[in-house]
Amino acid sequence: MQLSTLEKLNTARTARRAAVVVSDLSSGRAQAFMEGERFPAEWDAAITEALRSGRAALATIDERPLFLNVYLPPPRLVVIGAVHISQALARLAPVAGFDMTVIDPRTAFATVERFQNIELLADWPEDVLPTRPLDRYTALAAVTHDPKIDDYPIRVALDAGCFYVGALGSRKTHATRVERLRSAGVSEEAIDRIRAPIGLDIGAASPAEIAVAVLAEIIDALRHRDRGEQGRAA
Amino acid sequence: MTNDAKMLDPLEIAEAWHRQGRAVALATVIETWGSAPRPVGSHLVIDGEGNFEGSVSGGCVEGAVVTEAADVIASSVPRVLEFGVADETAWRVGLSCGGRIRVFLERIDG
Numbered sequence: 001m002q003l004s005t006l007e008k009l010n011t012a013r014t015a016r017r018a019a020v021v022v023s024d025l026s027s028g029r030a031q032a033f034m035e036g037e038r039f040p041a042e043w044d045a046a047i048t049e050a051l052r053s054g055r056a057a058l059a060t061i062d063e064r065p066l067f068l069n070v071y072l073p074p075p076r077l078v079v080i081g082a083v084h085i086s087q088a089l090a091r092l093a094p095v096a097g098f099d100m101t102v103i104d105p106r107t108a109f110a111t112v113e114r115f116q117n118i119e120l121l122a123d124w125p126e127d128v129l130p131t132r133p134l135d136r137y138t139a140l141a142a143v144t145h146d147p148k149i150d151d152y153p154i155r156v157a158l159d160a161g162c163f164y165v166g167a168l169g170s171r172k173t174h175a176t177r178v179e180r181l182r183s184a185g186v187s188e189e190a191i192d193r194i195r196a197p198i199g200l201d202i203g204a205a206s207p208a209e210i211a212v213a214v215l216a217e218i219i220d221a222l223r224h225r226d227r228g229e230q231g232r233a234a
Numbered sequence: 235m236t237n238d239a240k241m242l243d244p245l246e247i248a249e250a251w252h253r254q255g256r257a258v259a260l261a262t263v264i265e266t267w268g269s270a271p272r273p274v275g276s277h278l279v280i281d282g283e284g285n286f287e288g289s290v291s292g293g294c295v296e297g298a299v300v301t302e303a304a305d306v307i308a309s310s311v312p313r314v315l316e317f318g319v320a321d322e323t324a325w326r327v328g329l330s331c332g333g334r335i336r337v338f339l340e341r342i343d344g
Contacts, residue, residue, distance in 0.1 A: 001260060003344045006249050013245070025264070028312035028340045056275035058265060067264045067338060069275045 001030040008032040009071065016073040016135060020047045025065040054225070073137040074099065075163075075222055080125055080153045081144035082109035085168070088211035089141075090118045096215060098139075103128050105149065125153040139164035139218045141198065145173070151180060158190040164221040166198040166214060195221075244277040244288030248342055257282035258342040259303040263290050263335055264314070270333035282307050290337050291317070302339055312340040 005021065009032045012019040018035040022043060033039055039047045046059050046068055056069045077093050079086045082104035093100040094117065101119040104110040110122035121128050129152075134140060140157035142150035145168060154177075157165045167177065174196040181191055199213030200220065244260075252258045261278040263270075271292035278288040278296060280303040290299060295317045302315060318334045 001340055001342055003249070003252055003342055006245065006252075006260075006342060010245055010249055023262075023338065023340070025312070025314060025338055028310075030340075056264075067262070069262060 001028065005030050005032045008034075013071055013073070016076075016137065018051055018073060018137075019071045020050050021069045021071070022047065023067045023069070025067055073135070075218075076101070076138045077218065078103065078134065078138055078140050078153075078157075080104065080140070080142040080150055081146075081168075082106070082111075082115060082120065082122075083143055084207040085143050085210050085214070087114055088208040089215065090115050092211055092215050094118070096219065098218075101132075103153070104144065125149065125156070129153060129156050134160035134162050136161045136163055138162050139166075139221065141166045141168075141214055141218070143168040143198070145169060147177065147180060151177070151184075154194065155181065155184065155186060158186065158193060163225055164195065164218045165193055166195040166217065168198045169196060171197060242287070244279040247287045248277075248279040251279070251281050252342055252344060257307045259306050259339060260342055261290050261299050261303065261315075261337050261339045264338045265336040266333060267335075268333035270335050272335075280307075291335065295335070295337075299337060299339065306339050306341050310341045310343065312338065314338055 001023065009019055009021055012032070012034045019032055021030055021032045023030040033047055035051055042061055046061065050057060050068045050070045054070055054072050059066045059068060075098050077098040077100045079089060079100065079102045082102050086102050090100060090102065101121065102110065102115055103121045103123065103125050105122065105124040107122050110120055112120065134157050140153060140162050142154050144150050150167060154165060154167055167174065169177065178191055195217060199210055200217045202213050204210045204213040248258050248260055259280045261280065263272055263274050263276045266274055271294070272290055276290055278286055278290045278299055280286045280300050284300050284304070286296065286300050289296060299315065302313065306313060315337045316334065
């Protein structure tokens with residue numbers, strides 16, 4: 001592999017862009033491609049499939065033995081609401097390999113004392129998210145209970161194709177949220193992607209237990225991206 | 235990627251080592267059968283002195299890959315290595331978990 005290929009790959013990874021490296025196993029020649037670029041016609045199908053599935057693969061194309069390695073951005077968790085559940089998540093999520101950010105405009109909640117090891121932004125999601133775009137490799141959990149704070153980031157996360165969008169609240173709270181999103185023009189298909197009530201049903205009671213249930217649900221969504229909607233637990 | 239994660243990232247290390255003027259080889263798991271400790275796509279980076287970071291197995295075959303890397307660095311000819319189940323009586327390197335892996339080993343050229 002040429003150094004320039006390695007540099008291009010590392011630049012893509014730092015910028016949170018998915019990349020594929022196609023290596024010719026007999027010559028050692030390799031090329032790096034970023035998501036969104038034009039791919040050579042003969043490799044287009046294989047590269048596109050690798051990006052979709054996130055799985056590296058061997059392939060023989062035009063009698064050349066190739067290896068396609070896929071580099072997806074590391075998963076990130078954005079939590080709306082600097083509440084008690086978020087404090088437990090801030091300790092759990094890094095252990096599971098997630099970079100975590102908490103956004104909450106309420107400065108009484110969003111204090112450094114309560115959140116020490118993760119990124120904390122004491123601003124409105126409307127002000128933060130345009131400069132730090134959500135992406136397909138990001139999970140969003142909205143846990144303030146306050147529609148003024150939660151609704152906007154939920155809509156943005158659905159638009160951005162976040163692999164997980166969860167919202168705290170009872171079935172009744174969620175029903176009224178669905179009504180608001182519907183009247184704001186959000187499609188039924190997008191609304192169906194919201195996980196609510198949030199978290200796997202493990203009977204979680206304390207904030208820490210709810211955090212475990214939420215994180216488990218996020219991991220489930222991350223590892224079963226291929227499964228799509230059919231495989232989702234009812 | 236956090237700074238901590240970056241410090242342990244084999245591809246970042248490969249680039250940094252090359253910039254320091256060190257010869258660098260990159261090993262990548264390209265195929266696995268049965269139970270294998272590291273998934274396809276995993277990397278191990280090796281320099282000309284035999285220093286390495288990352289892993290292609292759980293520590294079972296890294297020694298053999300590092301040895302082969304010296305040849306690949308000298309010749310710049312890539313090769314594919316295959317490791318199977320360890321034969322304990324013969325002290326051959328292998329995977330005690332019973333799996334098999336193929337590893338692509340190449341030099342990073344500047």
